[in-house]
Amino acid sequence: MINNANNAWVLLSAALILFMTVPALGLFYGGLVKRKNVLSVLMQSFASLIVVSLLWVIVGYSLAFSPTELIPGVIGDFRWFFLNGIAPNDPSPYTVSAPNAPVAHLSFVLFQCMFAVITPAVVSGAVAERMKFSSFLAFSVIWLFVVYIPLAHMAWSRNGLFAKMGLMDYAGGTVVEINSGFSALAAALLLGRRTKLKPVPPHNLTFTLTGAAMLWFGWFGFNAGSGLAADGLASSAVLMTNTAAAAAALVWAGLDWFLQKKPTILGAASGAVAGLVVITPAAGFVSLPGALLLGFAAGAVCYVFVVVIKNKLGYDDSLDAFGVHGIAGVLGTVGTGLFAAPFITRPFGMNNGNGFTGLFFGNPSALGVQVLATFTAMLWAFAGTFVIFLVLKKTMGLRVTPKEEAIGLDITQHNERAYTVIE
Amino acid sequence: MINNANNAWVLLSAALILFMTVPALGLFYGGLVKRKNVLSVLMQSFASLIVVSLLWVIVGYSLAFSPTELIPGVIGDFRWFFLNGIAPNDPSPYTVSAPNAPVAHLSFVLFQCMFAVITPAVVSGAVAERMKFSSFLAFSVIWLFVVYIPLAHMAWSRNGLFAKMGLMDYAGGTVVEINSGFSALAAALLLGRRTKLKPVPPHNLTFTLTGAAMLWFGWFGFNAGSGLAADGLASSAVLMTNTAAAAAALVWAGLDWFLQKKPTILGAASGAVAGLVVITPAAGFVSLPGALLLGFAAGAVCYVFVVVIKNKLGYDDSLDAFGVHGIAGVLGTVGTGLFAAPFITRPFGMNNGNGFTGLFFGNPSALGVQVLATFTAMLWAFAGTFVIFLVLKKTMGLRVTPKEEAIGLDITQHNERAYTVIE
Amino acid sequence: MINNANNAWVLLSAALILFMTVPALGLFYGGLVKRKNVLSVLMQSFASLIVVSLLWVIVGYSLAFSPTELIPGVIGDFRWFFLNGIAPNDPSPYTVSAPNAPVAHLSFVLFQCMFAVITPAVVSGAVAERMKFSSFLAFSVIWLFVVYIPLAHMAWSRNGLFAKMGLMDYAGGTVVEINSGFSALAAALLLGRRTKLKPVPPHNLTFTLTGAAMLWFGWFGFNAGSGLAADGLASSAVLMTNTAAAAAALVWAGLDWFLQKKPTILGAASGAVAGLVVITPAAGFVSLPGALLLGFAAGAVCYVFVVVIKNKLGYDDSLDAFGVHGIAGVLGTVGTGLFAAPFITRPFGMNNGNGFTGLFFGNPSALGVQVLATFTAMLWAFAGTFVIFLVLKKTMGLRVTPKEEAIGLDITQHNERAYTVIE
Amino acid sequence: MKLIVAIIQPFRLEEVKEALYAADVQLITVSEVLGHGRQGGVTEVYRGNKETGNLLRKIRLEIAVNDEYVDKTIRAIIDGAKTGELGDGKIFVYQLEDCIRIRTEERGPAAIG
Amino acid sequence: MKLIVAIIQPFRLEEVKEALYAADVQLITVSEVLGHGRQGGVTEVYRGNKETGNLLRKIRLEIAVNDEYVDKTIRAIIDGAKTGELGDGKIFVYQLEDCIRIRTEERGPAAIG
Amino acid sequence: MKLIVAIIQPFRLEEVKEALYAADVQLITVSEVLGHGRQGGVTEVYRGNKETGNLLRKIRLEIAVNDEYVDKTIRAIIDGAKTGELGDGKIFVYQLEDCIRIRTEERGPAAIG
Ligand SMILES: Nc1ncnc2c1ncn2[C@@H]1O[C@H](COP(=O)(O)OP(=O)(O)O)[C@@H](O)[C@H]1O
Numbered sequence A, B, C: 001m002i003n004n005a006n007n008a009w010v011l012l013s014a015a016l017i018l019f020m021t022v023p024a025l026g027l028f029y030g031g032l033v034k035r036k037n038v039l040s041v042l043m044q045s046f047a048s049l050i051v052v053s054l055l056w057v058i059v060g061y062s063l064a065f066s067p068t069e070l071i072p073g074v075i076g077d078f079r080w081f082f083l084n085g086i087a088p089n090d091p092s093p094y095t096v097s098a099p100n101a102p103v104a105h106l107s108f109v110l111f112q113c114m115f116a117v118i119t120p121a122v123v124s125g126a127v128a129e130r131m132k133f134s135s136f137l138a139f140s141v142i143w144l145f146v147v148y149i150p151l152a153h154m155a156w157s158r159n160g161l162f163a164k165m166g167l168m169d170y171a172g173g174t175v176v177e178i179n180s181g182f183s184a185l186a187a188a189l190l191l192g193r194r195t196k197l198k199p200v201p202p203h204n205l206t207f208t209l210t211g212a213a214m215l216w217f218g219w220f221g222f223n224a225g226s227g228l229a230a231d232g233l234a235s236s237a238v239l240m241t242n243t244a245a246a247a248a249a250l251v252w253a254g255l256d257w258f259l260q261k262k263p264t265i266l267g268a269a270s271g272a273v274a275g276l277v278v279i280t281p282a283a284g285f286v287s288l289p290g291a292l293l294l295g296f297a298a299g300a301v302c303y304v305f306v307v308v309i310k311n312k313l314g315y316d317d318s319l320d321a322f323g324v325h326g327i328a329g330v331l332g333t334v335g336t337g338l339f340a341a342p343f344i345t346r347p348f349g350m351n352n353g354n355g356f357t358g359l360f361f362g363n364p365s366a367l368g369v370q371v372l373a374t375f376t377a378m379l380w381a382f383a384g385t386f387v388i389f390l391v392l393k394k395t396m397g398l399r400v401t402p403k404e405e406a407i408g409l410d411i412t413q414h415n416e417r418a419y420t421v422i423e
Numbered sequence D, E, F: 001m002k003l004i005v006a007i008i009q010p011f012r013l014e015e016v017k018e019a020l021y022a023a024d025v026q027l028i029t030v031s032e033v034l035g036h037g038r039q040g041g042v043t044e045v046y047r048g049n050k051e052t053g054n055l056l057r058k059i060r061l062e063i064a065v066n067d068e069y070v071d072k073t074i075r076a077i078i079d080g081a082k083t084g085e086l087g088d089g090k091i092f093v094y095q096l097e098d099c100i101r102i103r104t105e106e107r108g109p110a111a112i113g
């Protein structure tokens, strides 16, 4: 029997993740680019929502979550092709802390759909202001099947490789964050730098902060919905999410203040996102000290990557998808192996073989799985994206022409302009 | 006994519909108009929220949903005047799939209030940039009683004309969509075209896309809240809603790409809204193929109406309230008679006499009711609005003066401007 | 045992309050200031979210809600320092209408955290466009401990002074509204007027209305979440909230129309906020007539304060935090003592000693407690803030220099500008 | 060659453009400005505060023409912009020394049109 | 008749307007421009990137005056705008050939004020 | 002294600035304008409506220079802005009577640079 309370919770969490993709991520990214490119950035998130939503219900969900498999441990099969045979009142075959109070199977389909939707949208941050829309579209379709679905299967499906090893990835440290971050890095490298690359002020920081705030809001559903139950574990996950976001934002803005003389709002927002990323794999496993430390670490390390290292190395990760999602994703996934606290999961009778216990609570073996999965995800995402981008480069091309880039992507890719000049 | 899970679900769904009215619809519409008219458009949605909220709790709800009636099948009576006698822990007399786990009566009052709020706000899309605010206000009050409430009663109240015939209108294909769409058509015709009508670029497409995304988000509550339970039927309704929106957006943007050379973001957004409209009456009745086909159809047909036919016929439905809501509303309501799948509703033991089964699943009679209700709603809305506008035209006048129109409605109707020019 | 339905409801309500702080309040306030100060205003809300979130889980919650106390009736102790000993499946020690179906203790921690977050953010409205960011930050930290936490303890903790007297403050008429409003007044007085104070048009009223609409949306969670259960009392609280907001908006816009010739959208939005404030203490206690009357009263009285009295007295409450939150907070808290209707609370078996019954329903004693708490809160907030501001003035200084004020706070306090001029 | 600069009411821009096109003047540059003139402009009200900022929105037109076009350009602007009310705006005429079409590098009167 | 164009710091606009009104110069046209001058303008920082875009926000004033007003207008602008720091701006003076008030079709010096 | 006003394509601004700096012309004032020229500009499409509004976005440069700089300034602008296509823009040259540096109150050619 479906539990309506949990079901309502997961449906609304799914809605919140939708909200994170558009408008939240769109506004966060869109505010950072030049005025002439804002629509192209919004469109990448929106296109991801449209295309992935369709592919997911048709075949993606089945490949990602079917317990019967085409390649054992790596990818499912066509059992749920077109959601074949899933009745509305079927309970979800997947549960976390509430095996006896499952949500509807279709709720799980939807919830996972929204994860698949937002991940390529995050990648788009690395290709902003210079990639052809058609190529981005092709990328996101191929990437869904080649990179995302196998990784989701490995980490989260019943028979997934890492799932079976007891990987702790509460809400997508590997599947969403490391995945999007390292895909972003490969994309940025293959795409090359923007032609006239020089620091350009964000065209609308009000949009950026609005987007960041909406991300924070939506992330409650993203992280705590992942427990698939509105129980105390969800409460803990939300509270840890909020705490880590605040901790990382404090550190980033503090470093700005200390090193650049002024606390910036973009810094606070960037830090918050880094904190939200780092807590993603950990949300339902760590207790307060873990959340605080992960948040502080993410704020500091991502700051160094985005502000110092990126500018030294010179690759053009336009909106810091790698520097924030990739780096904090690694920190969080590994950190979960350190901070996972049995105090949190034990009351729910959960067990993954190693008791959801991290190194600092006496279980060094957990760390091994976390590190292994982290490296696999890094490699998988980077290599997969690298190859896809290489193929696209040779076939349809990746970049708009320099003249189109100078004119702006909104008008050259979409025949539209975001804003009028006089009324 | 009230079921708290379902109650939470419906309360939050109501909140989502509020969110759809303002800011979502306001931003969607507001971004499309000239800078000097954006506040006037936002104000129409906001005024609708304010005025209808008050009228609804005072008398509107009673007239719409009372089972005792002034005119049998068409309008209720004053039984619940001022919510008389409805205690906070009274269960809702209305349920859909969960008769034994009802929400609070007041939740139902609120949920329906939000439908009544958003419908005239949709109509405002047809009158943008030229209608007097006072006349719009008068219209929305009269229209609530003369057009909306009877239609809601017929379709949804226990003793409503169509309800008794077994009409399938899950979330307002007739009551909200056809109703607002055909009212919009009548309004546009009687109001006449904007004085200097020529294509003017939207003043802020970032707002428009933000609004569209928020509508998509809110529509989960709009459609799936209508089942009045957070059960598997709600899950199915949300998933079908998401699917149809994506399908229609894909088609519209695809047609743009094919016919106008570039995929536009406004096209994707418009398509998404068309898909959300078409699935509105069908959300809790159709399965995946139905949702996909309805979505594709809505994308294509609304595209033709908005891009080709409107410009040929030359009426000025400024923001395409008719072309999107009216047309997709008809498609969806009729389409529900085709695609309603017993696979979806049967597990819940629901029955409306014809088993919620459409033509393609072997029940031609259902289609008859759908078509009848569709035509009635079209006529009712068009005729009712036509008469109200005619009366207002003769009495208080409909339009601002041409000079006021040229200066802009924000300053002439509200003494305000949306944006400063220099800081 | 935790009730998942109620838990989901409270978690989502907490998310809604987060959403109210940023982006909602940020956009509402940010749209009203000059373009060169918008980020500084957003940053105040964002900083409040960051700093208070951290302080709350570390020590604030414990001080505010621990039943064991440092000063009896006024402040708790360190029992829950670092959330010490609160397991994820512990039920909340606090309940309202559903003692047998509690939410998780951590949900209560989170929910109350969001109240503590938004309150200083509201105060920031009084100091906009001239206060140093560092001083605001210092203020919000000190103020949390000195002013907010004791007031929250008195009104809401198990052993709080007013809680024990049977104070009816459903969602923060004293703790949040009077508190922020009178703190705002003290702040505005000590800070002094903006240097070139003259009416300057809001730089973006679209943002302001978007923010107001989001506040309305979020307030459903703010008010109805306060019952800590998704029962019929929550439904009633939401409906009364919606009604009061609409009533006050109608009155304010109507007075605008009557006295200033045009109904303004800023007026409607301001009125809505006044209505939301006034119903805050009353939401779960009053029935429809009470909600309507409180709404009407708030619209009218706040209008007079903001439009007439403020301009006469000449203090510079930049964004009317006092005129709206302070005044409507007083009205609402006292008004609850008049309109509290046993019809609403009785079905839930609630009792605070005086049956949650107001003067108009035959219980004059309730009014006494309300008035006493109102005065205490007014004084506490005003005096506390006055002293903090005085100390800050003597030590770190309160204001930016006149030149910085002329240049704008975004660039001088944060090294950033919100908008570019050309693309 | 002359440069004609006109400051007009924003809501007359369409009419002025039409009048100019009718007069065969097609090349113009337009921008949004704020102007303080004789027009009293108190129309905005925010929370009861009448906006006394006296800078009103105007449109600035910049039109370079050969000498024989000066009069008809001025005429067209007046025809399009005049309502007879305060705030209609002004036209300013300047000497233009040289003009270069970037595309062709033509100079002088030939480059103007 | 002369046209006086001044490029000033945005945050001195209020003072300049006051000085102009005091000098009985009331008719002005204002716009927002970006300027590259001697003022080094690195103040914005985004994710650690110092914004090296060297175009700073400025206000452009356009004031047409009769000859006897030229000096006091310039004086007023200087009085209002001068802080003594780099970036204070410049004033440019041009010959104005003709001026037409659209409302009345008056021409020449009479139309200026 | 001359004033040079150039109307150019927005996407050539960077190149023009670089060319000007290379020619040792550093002081410029930039604004965003809309222009109607020979360039047909139908590229925007909204719900199938081709945007026929014929005002295209342009950048306006205002550069005051001493006489010996006029030619190289014009040259630099052409070098930066020219693509050979319709819409490249125009350069206008005016006589500048006087120039005052607000900060120092210097006047004339000395104040220009
Ligand atoms: N002498 C002037 N110098 C600069 N701008 C002027 C001058 N006179 C008028 N303007 C501009 O023209 C606009 C309209 O002028 P205004 O005096 O209101 O028109 P009218 O003469 O029809 O009353 C003003 O807002 C201002 O921008």
Ligand SMILES: Nc1ncnc2c1ncn2[C@@H]1O[C@H](COP(=O)(O)OP(=O)(O)O)[C@@H](O)[C@H]1O
Residues within 6 Å of the ligand: E007, E034, E035, E036, E037, E038, E039, E056, E058, E085, E086, E087, E088, E089, E090, F027, F028, F029, F030, F062, F063, F064, F065, F101, F102, F103, F112, F113
């Ligand atoms: N020769 C010039 N041509 C065009 N604009 C100029 C010229 N000189 C200065 N400006 C404008 O004036 C502004 C202020 O000039 P700047 O050199 O910074 O002032 P200051 O001379 O006080 O240092 C510049 O940003 C630019 O917009």
Ligand SMILES: Nc1ncnc2c1ncn2[C@@H]1O[C@H](COP(=O)(O)OP(=O)(O)O)[C@@H](O)[C@H]1O
Residues within 6 Å of the ligand: D027, D028, D029, D030, D062, D063, D064, D065, D101, D102, D103, D112, D113, F007, F034, F035, F036, F037, F038, F039, F056, F058, F085, F086, F087, F088, F089, F090
């Ligand atoms: N005679 C003129 N008066 C005012 N502005 C002009 C004039 N000629 C050109 N312009 C401006 O220059 C811009 C470019 O002109 P255009 O004719 O498109 O260039 P091209 O000569 O290279 O085709 C126009 O959009 C307009 O803003």
